[in-house]
Amino acid sequence: MKQLLLSAVLLLLVQLSWAQDRILLRQPSLSPDGQELLFSYQGDIWRMKLPEGQPRRLTVHQAYDSKAIWSADGQQIAFQSDRDGNSNIYVMPAQGGRPKQLSYYSGNDQLLGWKDEQTLLFASRRAYIKIERSYGIYEIPVSGGQPQRILNSDAVDAQMSPNKEQLLLVRGSCRTAREDYRGPANRDLWTYNIKADKFEQITDFKGNDFNGQWVDRQRICYLSAQSGRYNIYLKDLIKGEEKALTQEKKMGILNFALSQDGQYIVYQQADRIFWGKTEGKKQEIKVDIASDYRFDPFIEKSYSHLDNYSLSPTAKRIAYEVHGDIFIGAQHKQLKEGRTLAQGPSRQRAPLFLNEQTLLYRSDEAGKYALYKVSSKDSTATDLYRSLKLKNSLIQEFPLDLSQYWLSPDRKQLAYLLGRGQLWVAQIDSLGQLSNNKKLLDGWASPTGLSWSPDSYWLAYSLEDLNFNEEIFIHAANDSIPPVNVSMHPRNDRNPVWSPDGSKLAFSSDRNNGDSDIWFIWLKKEDYLRQTTEWKALEIWAEEKKPSKKDKKEAIKVKIDFDQLYARSQQVTAMPGRESGICWSPDSKTIFYLSSSNSSRNFEKDRALYSVRWDGKENKALISASQTPYNLQLSEDGKLLFSQLNRGQLAYIQLSNKKLNNLSFRSNLKIDYAGELAQIFEEGWRALEAGFYDPQFHGYNWKQLKKTYRPLCLKASTKEDFQWMYNLMLGQLDASHMGLYGGDNPKKLARKKSGLLGVELWQDGKAGAKIRSVLEGSPASRAESQILANERIIAVNGEKIKPQDNLYAFLEGTASKPTLLAVKSEAGDIRELVIWPSPSLNKQRYEAWVKERKILTDKYSKGELGYIHIKAMGWSSFERFEQELMAAGDGKKGIVIDVRYNGGGWTTDYLMAVLSVRQHAYTVPRGAAKNLKKEHKAFSNYYPYSERLPLAAWTKGSIALCNESSYSNAEIFSHAYKNLGLGTLVGQPTFGAVISTGGYGLQDGSYVRMPFRAWYSKAKDENMERIPAMPDILVRLAPDYQAKQEDQQLQKAVEVLLKELNADKK
Template sequence: MGRRIVLVLALLVFFASVPLLARSEESRLMRFPDIYGDKIVFTYAGDLWVVSSNGGTAERLTSDAGIELFAKFSPDGKTIAFSASYDGNMDVYTIPVKGGVPKRLTYHPYGDMVLDWTPSGDKILFRSTRDSETNPGPRIRKLYTIDRNGGYPEKLPLFEGELTSYSPDGKKIAYNRMSREFRTWKRYRGGMAQDIWLYDFEKNTSESLTTFKGTDAFPMWYKNSIYFVSDRDRTMNIYCLDLATRNTRKITSHTEYDVKWPSLGQDKIVYENGGYLYVLDLKTEKTKKLDITVPAEKIFARSTFKKVGNMINGYEISKTGKRAVVEARGDIFTVPEKKGDWRNITQTPGIRERDPAWSPDGKWIAYLSDRSGNYEIYLRKPDGTGDEIQVTKGSHGWQWSLLWSPDSKKILFSDKTYTLYYVNIDTKKPQLPRKIDKDNWSDIYEYSWSPDSKWVTYQKSGDNHFGSIYLYSLDKDKSYQVTSDFYDDYDPVFDPDGKYLYFFSNRSWNPLFGNFEHNFSYVLSSEVCVATLQADTPSPFAPESDEESVAASEKKDEGKAEKAEEKKESKKGSKAKKSKKDKDTEEKPLKIDIEGLEQRVVALPIGPGNYYGLSAAKGKIFYVSVPTLPAMAQGGEQISAKLEMFNMEKRKESKVIDGINGYALSADGKKILYRARSTFGIIDASPGKNVGDGKIATQSLEMKVDPQAEWEEMFNDAWRLERDFFYDPNMHGVDWQQMKKRYGVLVPYVAHRFDLNYVIGELIAELCSSHTYVYGGDMPKTKHVNVGLLGCDFAVDKKTGLYEITKIYKGRNWDKRYISPLTLPGIDVHEGDYLLAINGTELRYPTNPFSLLENAVGRQTVIKVSSDAAGKKAREFTVVPIANDIWLRYNDWVEANREKVAKATGGRVGYIHVPNTSLIGLNEFASSFYPQVNKDGIIVDVRYNSGGFIPDMFIERLSRKFLALWARREGNSYRTPWAAPKGYLVCITNAFAGSGGDAFPYFFREKHLGKLIGTRTWGGLIGISRGIRLMDGGGITMPDFGLYDLNGKWSVENFGVQPDIEVINYPHLVVKGHDPQLEKAIEVIMQEIKANPPGIPGKPKYPDKS
């Protein structure tokens, strides 16, 4: 009973605050430094600054809303190359050391990160995900150089490359093959641990220079030594590798903060540590902390008014629907239905309020606030006047879903401990809440009050993970299970009249068969159910019969007598006058017959569906219906729902509104607040409404944002979220309070939202856990200018300066993700053609072809091509450039591997690549698995698998065995099951396979399906199941479940899955076109096939039954 918020698409003691003010003379969080002679360049608050290498006051070099990073001095010290996001994409720029207008060098729509200059100083080295083909993620980067004056980048002859340093003569590089410098995971020891590799360009040879099980990164080649960063003593410090002796020694000895982003100058290294800059003199190997003052305006830390209508999370509706209450960016607002203005009733910078709930009597708005350092329940009057009242104390962690009782005296809520509570607000003093029940499997978040406010109904999970309905008596402080766990029941709601209990139940079995195998799943399983609370109450759907009614005069007299008696009793009970409305709120104690309640359950006559979000009004119930769709929405579309109403008296279902994402029902049951993406509206609780009806002015909501106060709150919130949800209550042995102090001292120095993410990332990285991520937030806005792609590779003809189309990537043009513009019907363009012009503008080096494709995505673009450089055979075509070509490159890589396997095995072995274990991976697996089940073997490639779902559904299919065969008179015998691999299986994996990509080979081995080949996987099987945003829309992840094996031991995490046969794809072999891991898989599976060819018994001789 009561108002219930339905979020349709979300189915699934305070520690001292850090000080807000930093000493003005001191600067910290100077990042990504580089040094040349007596100058240092670094990023501060998103801009580039230059300062003396001895410290002092820095001078601004750039000023733009777009962030500028990774600055590097040219070898002559006159120019600085850097990466910047001026047009919404990270590109390479240069600027004179003395300042000026940045010159743009790259235009490709994928990010480009400056790494260094070539020793000669004529080119800039950068890394980019462009041309990455192994995963549509993508998962790897490649190395490129570009002329300091611009032109077209040249790719280095390496399959993958990250942080890189040239030898003094430029003939070799020391580099990392993998990137982890932005990973928030300290003391990492998994398969992706970085090593320093050496590559010789002239000899095409490669070797690993380090083999430490942890991190060896940021190689810096100085004379005959490689300086680098390593966590060999658990904290990142600088080490030196002597190339002659191959001995390694430690150079720095920081113990509190990691060494970050070291960069080599002529004979010095500059680096970050704890937000400060240090300089290491390589002649003496002594390090010095620099005292630097950055006289920045800190414009991104200034208080300013911002629109917040697109940041609404929690929302509710008032008693009669005259106003809505919403939570936006940590404040609570009320918004009128029609007349008046919105109000910010909290206005608390640096304090986050959320999950508002309006009392049924209209007098209070309850919400959660972290004012005390932990989230507690508070009350405030709807007009914002008066003092805020704290209701609870002693919080056990993150709480949600406040629900008022109908008498407006109590509030239900649940928390992260899977516990349901209520608190009595009569005292208006902080008190400990009363525990109702605790689930052992999941959150309790579906609950409701009885109309007399003396009972609570809720759903609780059983050991079979099915939900059961419970009733809790406040008077007896006792819970009763009223439905069994044989069915999956959820979302119970009391009837306002006290006659019925409504709930949903997954008890309808409607198998849906697949098109590719004889298998099924169950959809549309929910029923809307109703149970009578009293044993003598008739079924709401009992047979009806038309009969003559009692005479009207008799009923009238009878009614007068009843009213007289009521009036008499009322006077006896109270001297004060009471309105009819007041008497209605004095509910009689509700009678509930617990015994036999489940036998009194009937289903509404509407048929099964996907139902959620149940609410009840007098004689009516409301619920949302979600269509059966693919496992996940594709193409970025959002799933929307239909709000239905069922009239109990008329026994009729009607559509209220379609296309919504959630709704709330007013306390009187007469009004509905709906949400349809960014649109909110208040409508009558009756059929026939459309999105846009009753629209309220949420888009005009505005508040004064104090970034520094918000940044402090979000840091504390991130700390609390990990404290509350991390799967190990001991926090992996980390002193979590100490970590808050260590990184909290950096928060007052944050001057850009990007830097707050860095500080939070360093904090959560101390957990030494996979899946600790920080993302998003209210970053400074820059206009995004798209750049179109044609799905091809270019090469510059050095004789003519023309651009030759060297490769056109074939697509799957029936799939919108794989459309290849130059392969569509009517486009007569071939490999070897020259691209002469784009939209009438001649193209010739040094003009970058991508510079002529700005703002071209999805727009008709005229290209001029010719098979000869002179243009005698020129022809023009209108094409539509695409936003990215990663799908085309991925498709090309997969098909090349499949062809290689087929050719090497005579077509006897199939090939499947699984890019992730989410929707894309499911589809790629299925589309390759079913056509190849009849092969003598299948190579399953999970290299570069980026994870997703727990992949047991993949393994189930791979582990199927034939049970029998069925003979027909004509044709071949039919197998059961049909979709089972006929032959042998081999799995290839590598360090880039993580999360679900770890679990896949782990399960593959546990089921003894075949050999694992490749290298050790990422090692990340502490997973995430929640998504809780921070105040400004950014977020972190809280790893909340970890894998342990059937022997009761933690497994895989921070190590990975070790293959049976280790094979390293050495760079020099890959450069020559080899894939040693795939080649080894072919060798192994063919050995198995030849040793014992898989076969199926032939049809036996028919029996003689004469």
């Protein structure tokens, strides 16, 4: 309650400061005469007289309305909105009124501007953009009708010139948040002469140039980082002259807009808005808005899932975490209401029962994660579930974040992890007080999967070395014996778990065929030397001597023979896929574990719960993969095995009868919206401070960036604006693999999806939708539902398409459903057909692009070379690569390997293994040669690779293609291919974005990406982040290469490889 009151006070102070201070608005634009302002605030569109008018809200919707732009006559306003769950284009009267939706496509359409008073320009990823990380440029009438692509190139922005003769384009894929990026993927300005069908690049700065706008038919303004900060530049396209209109040095300009005649300009710098003459004096505009909350500042929500849980010693109580709060529930089907034990707006995590009366948890209430406890103040009800008087108190703060902790079986010691790699052990009493803190480890790597021995004397954990191989270590909790590597294997071993009798240490290992299997180590030599029959006899004798309930249970004392302990390992499971999540039965005879069938793809997709005897026998499924069990915990009495299912539901199995029982908890939260944004900012910032791969943060002051951007982020009136400003802060580090994404959003929107046919459309103002082209492999290309170019769809499910109708509006809700179309042929014949629209065309667009490259390779090489495109550096793409070595390379002299537009992954070393094979012998089977002595040389190129190697092999010639959209692991491949001398590298320099990355989850379900490991080129000792792979031969790809069915980079690669192969013959 204290936190909620404090948060309310803080919220009031923030509101008062907003009334006196600047608000954070977005995307200001000007009326045609430059005297009025449009902007987005609270996710709605506002209008204001300049310089000091009273803003008026034009749209009122839960959706995020943005990028409002006036028509040239000032009568209409276009904007984009996610009212249907994805961004679409709308238009409304300039005075306000009901908006009219113009686009309906299941994708995010981006409004660019007005082509003329009757037509809008927008960007969209539709059938034409096959693989490029950009957009197609489209136009659509404000009266309605079909969208039409107007450019045979990809781009991210396009503005029509005043004389309607040219388009001013922005091309390039680097995020504009990266103000200091200097590299091949930077954004540049181009012009496209419509009549001459000619593209011309007009800026060549190595950083980002963007937001180009016409001043008049000869001059443009645009944003550029050439001064070190984003400033506005004025450029004369005829004279080539250029000058800076602004000289900002502390913070760059985010966006700007011009009046219709180019005489007035408005621009945004952080939360400041400036307005004035384009080439004259500007003044800061004060925008005062007294508005109600867009959403309630305190949001009440009910959750049925849980994020994490802990069992009380009796397992009658279950503490769990939901959305950063701690709850307690009862292990009873009729008691469903969860009771709150600790709540935000700070984040409470990792509940752990110290005993039945006291629960430990960690919270960052004091600024970093510290150890807290909650207990009952009611002497008559010490049960935390029943008590109405709770006391939350701080146990201990630490110099670093408390990351994890583990309670010993005797509940007298606590192992805990501070920051990344400090492992400590302390004594803990029944009230939670710590003493005798002892540091066991202090390194860069985090010990994971820590497990206490049953006698509370030893710790076992897995730890990575600098080769990122994970090994199992045993460590005395009092540090009397240093850590001992007990797995000693070059493949990953992880998550050790002691058997309750102290005789075995089980763990998961990748050592057998790359699958993750269950293994264990015999801790004593005498146990390891026993034969299976001897163990069976011992089990029978133990049953015969079974003690009575009155006999005192003998305390476990773990004995370990460390000499060659790693050699006493035994495999338990050998299933294909990944086994993990180990739990032992109380008698140490059975292992419960999780298994998924394929370790190389999605580990979570088909995970099931199994049990198996320690000797690998009696392997049984307990929970099917359809329920996706995870996070196993065994009750202390060993009778109940708990697991989370699917999206967080809790269940348990009674091991006596293997019956599955579901538990249902209802947890009611009151979410402080403003407090949560502050929490997300702080925790995300703190996580990056501790985890960002470069401790010098690329030379930037991370603490100063916090001081600058925190107030700006907390001014955000929507979650979208908060993430936008937060990502601007991240962009100041000039690092790849960064971003804050996802999370809960209080808005509630329709989720409309249109079925996709795979067609491009002409816009001719007539009834129906005229087909421009058909994407191969799409529903419209199939024999049973084929539609041809220049035919016209005139009705969908019996509804006629009028001239002002958009085809995709009729296709909403049709994905994967039989849909009736009426189609008119060029000759005027009408036929009906049933088509099954697709929810996505990503695969078809990609395959069409690859097929075209194969055709071109065959054409350029006259059939002598094969072509393979690697879509991503993931397992499915690698398996396809192996198949394509035969499908595309069989009978060819060499292959072209293409990693352009490849977004990365992890499989470079697999590809290197395939391409680095060198033939050392050849074989001739019986029957292949009539005379072995005379004919054997004819078989010198043959070798039984498929039976001798774990991967495919390619020993013929190859050449590789990369470009500025080759990213991350695709760049590592490009560096390796060139530096290891595997062949010639052709194309354009890669993006320069190579960091190993993970993610850190935040309270609202959002996550901040976490670059954690640098990559250096072995050949040059250069950090591959911000230093691209440089091709041996540089070739640019024409903007309209796809429309002309050409590929200049591919053509050069074919030419070079054929020359190399012919030279080798000589």
